[in-house]
Amino acid sequence: MRKTKLETAATRVKIVEAARAEFRRHGINGSGLTGLMAAAGLTQGGFYKHFESKAQLVAETTEAAVDDQVEQLRHMAEHAGAQRAFKASVDGYLCAEHRDGEAGCPYAALGSELARGDEQVRAVAVDGFERMIELLSGQLSATAASSTRDQALLAMCAMMGALTVSRMAKGEPLSEEVLAVVNRQLVDRLTG
Incomplete structure (x- = not known):
C-alpha cells in the first residue's frame, strides 16, 4: 500500500x-x-x-536545528524586551539545560564535522550561522555603539566554544564555571 x-x-x-x-x-x-x-x-x-544521500540528511538536520535554535533565542529575546534581548539569548544559550538537552546548537555539537561536510552541508551550515549572527546583531543594536556584526561574531564564537567546553567537562566544576564566566564577560563587555 x-x-x-x-x-x-x-x-x-x-x-x-x-x-x-x-x-x-x-x-x-x-x-x-x-x-x-x-x-x-x-x-x-x-x-x-x-x-538522496546521508549528506542531504545532514544538511536538512542542520537546517532544522538552526531553525529551532534561532526560534528559541528569538522567543527568549522577545519576552525580555529590546534592552535585555541579547542577555536573554546569552543566558538561554549558555545554560545547563541547553548543554544537556537532546536538541540545541548544531555548531557546538557538530562544528568540526560540519566543516568537513560536502558543499551542500557546509552551505547550509554557513547560511544558518549567518542567521544566528543576524539575530544577535539585531539584539545588540539596541544597546551597542560599535559594530554589532563584529560583536555578534565574537559572541557566537565565544558561546559555541563555551558550550563545547562545558559539555566536555560535564560533571566537573569547570563545566558550570565556563558557562558563567563567558556569559558574564559577553554581557558585561558587549552591553555594558
Whole structure:
C-alpha cells in the first residue's frame, strides 16, 4: 500500500528528528544509516525513498536545528524586551539545560564535522550561522555603539566554544564555571 504525501512528509520529519538526536549523541561520522533509521523506527531500506544521500540528511538536520535554535533565542529575546534581548539569548544559550538537552546548537555539537561536510552541508551550515549572527546583531543594536556584526561574531564564537567546553567537562566544576564566566564577560563587555 502506497503512503500518502502527508504520510511520506511525516516520515521524513521523523527521520530528521531521529537523526538530530543521533548526530548529537554519536556525531555525524559515528551515526550510520542503519542506526539512524532504527532510531526513527524504520529500516535502512527505506532511507533512499526520502533522501538522496546521508549528506542531504545532514544538511536538512542542520537546517532544522538552526531553525529551532534561532526560534528559541528569538522567543527568549522577545519576552525580555529590546534592552535585555541579547542577555536573554546569552543566558538561554549558555545554560545547563541547553548543554544537556537532546536538541540545541548544531555548531557546538557538530562544528568540526560540519566543516568537513560536502558543499551542500557546509552551505547550509554557513547560511544558518549567518542567521544566528543576524539575530544577535539585531539584539545588540539596541544597546551597542560599535559594530554589532563584529560583536555578534565574537559572541557566537565565544558561546559555541563555551558550550563545547562545558559539555566536555560535564560533571566537573569547570563545566558550570565556563558557562558563567563567558556569559558574564559577553554581557558585561558587549552591553555594558
